[in-house]
Amino acid sequence: MVKASGLLPGVVPPQPILLRDERLPAADVILGPEIVPIIDLVVTEAGGVLESLVRRQVLHKPGRRLVARFAARVAWDARVSDESIVAMTDVGGPPAGCLVVGDGERTVGVWRWPFDPYLPGLRSAVDPDRVREVIADLGGRPGPVWLTPLAYRPGRRAVIRAMAGSQSLFLKVLPIDEAEALHRRHVAVAGRLPTPVSLGWSPTLGIVALEALPGRTLRETLTSRQPCPTPASVMGLLDEVAEVEGSGVGDVPRPSAIRRAAGHVRVLEAILPAQRDRLHRLLDRLGEPSVVRSGLIHGDFHDAQLLVRGGTISGLLDIDGLGMGDRIDDPATLIAHLSALEVALPRADPYIRAYSEAVASASLRRADADDLARRVAATCVGLATGPFRIQQSHWQAASLQLIALAERWADRADHGTSGQIAGRRGRTAVR
Numbered sequence: 001m002v003k004a005s006g007l008l009p010g011v012v013p014p015q016p017i018l019l020r021d022e023r024l025p026a027a028d029v030i031l032g033p034e035i036v037p038i039i040d041l042v043v044t045e046a047g048g049v050l051e052s053l054v055r056r057q058v059l060h061k062p063g064r065r066l067v068a069r070f071a072a073r074v075a076w077d078a079r080v081s082d083e084s085i086v087a088m089t090d091v092g093g094p095p096a097g098c099l100v101v102g103d104g105e106r107t108v109g110v111w112r113w114p115f116d117p118y119l120p121g122l123r124s125a126v127d128p129d130r131v132r133e134v135i136a137d138l139g140g141r142p143g144p145v146w147l148t149p150l151a152y153r154p155g156r157r158a159v160i161r162a163m164a165g166s167q168s169l170f171l172k173v174l175p176i177d178e179a180e181a182l183h184r185r186h187v188a189v190a191g192r193l194p195t196p197v198s199l200g201w202s203p204t205l206g207i208v209a210l211e212a213l214p215g216r217t218l219r220e221t222l223t224s225r226q227p228c229p230t231p232a233s234v235m236g237l238l239d240e241v242a243e244v245e246g247s248g249v250g251d252v253p254r255p256s257a258i259r260r261a262a263g264h265v266r267v268l269e270a271i272l273p274a275q276r277d278r279l280h281r282l283l284d285r286l287g288e289p290s291v292v293r294s295g296l297i298h299g300d301f302h303d304a305q306l307l308v309r310g311g312t313i314s315g316l317l318d319i320d321g322l323g324m325g326d327r328i329d330d331p332a333t334l335i336a337h338l339s340a341l342e343v344a345l346p347r348a349d350p351y352i353r354a355y356s357e358a359v360a361s362a363s364l365r366r367a368d369a370d371d372l373a374r375r376v377a378a379t380c381v382g383l384a385t386g387p388f389r390i391q392q393s394h395w396q397a398a399s400l401q402l403i404a405l406a407e408r409w410a411d412r413a414d415h416g417t418s419g420q421i422a423g424r425r426g427r428t429a430v431r
Helices: 035-045 128-137 176-189 218-223 231-243 257-271 273-286 329-344 350-364 369-383 395-415
Strands: 049-061 065-075 080-090 099-102 107-112 146-153 157-164 167-173 198-202 207-211 294-297 306-309 312-316 323-326
Touching: 035 049, 035 065, 035 080, 035 099, 035 107, 049 257, 128 146, 128 157, 128 167, 176 198, 176 207, 218 306, 218 329, 218 350, 231 294, 231 312, 231 329, 231 350, 257 273, 257 329, 257 369, 257 395, 273 369, 273 395, 329 350, 329 369, 329 395, 350 369, 369 395
Parallel strands: none
Antiparallel strands: 049 065, 065 080, 080 107, 099 107, 146 157, 157 167, 167 207, 198 207, 294 323, 306 312
């Protein structure tokens, strides 16, 4: 490991985070001041000078992997730029293609955007010349290309928006062995669901090119108080998802929200150890999931996955998780995100509250009220990891508010009042 205090002239180390994970001893390096000289090594190797460092994202899989993304201000010979730098530790060791720093017991792998060793196609996806070739291969006209990174989860995926004249498309970058399955999934549901059409994929780069769909997300539509699709039409879309069959679309089983809650609790107790007993009491209250109706589900159905135009649904995004599961989980996920959105706002918004209640009422016509409430609570437990993941300011308080929201939903299941939307208190963020 780099032998340094973690301090560089002019560079303020990010606030340390105490995270206990016995299988990942290098976690304290990545989340502490020692990460500063390690990242400085990467910057220096590239010919730059590190001027500042801010932690922007932390992804933790307890006992398996921890990844942190940092925003770095770097001075080069004739310019200063903002860079994204990733540090990770994994029980299997860091991947080939990154800088490896270790002391025999603790090992950290580091890379700069876009040189993600898990996403070899990312360098091509952010290269205007290469993207211009892709657009030409798809029948587009050559010309200037503007690229905008929209999302990046190190080692997992990235989304780049490409604009060429009036043509717009999205490049989804995945590990190479996952790209074909996503392409085939889009092909299988084309014409049956309002999902983006896959324009093609690269077997050597792991890039899937998707058409751009019109509309704004349901979240943007709600917060701007524009007309929203009826809850009945949202439930109808879930019926359409359940009816899609064939082409291996449902090969991947989706565990229920209640079963996944245990994994989220492990993350939360690692970062909020004082809440361990409270979290396990909540987990016990969720109980075991009962299979109500099995079928094809979206798997991550929330207000940022639905596009809306003119008050109607114009698109369904991110079908990576499409698979067989309990159909009640999709509406439960949407309700959890809507109730968390209410909590996120600085003041009560009757428009969002009314829509949340209407979606809950529409869902209750299809599911047992108490079972639905428990699944909403389980999803809120997962949402409680979000403020830490995105390194939101005062993330501890934000996570506690979402844990409290999960408890209120569990209360409704316990007290038989699940037909009502959980009350909103406090303020946090939903991402």
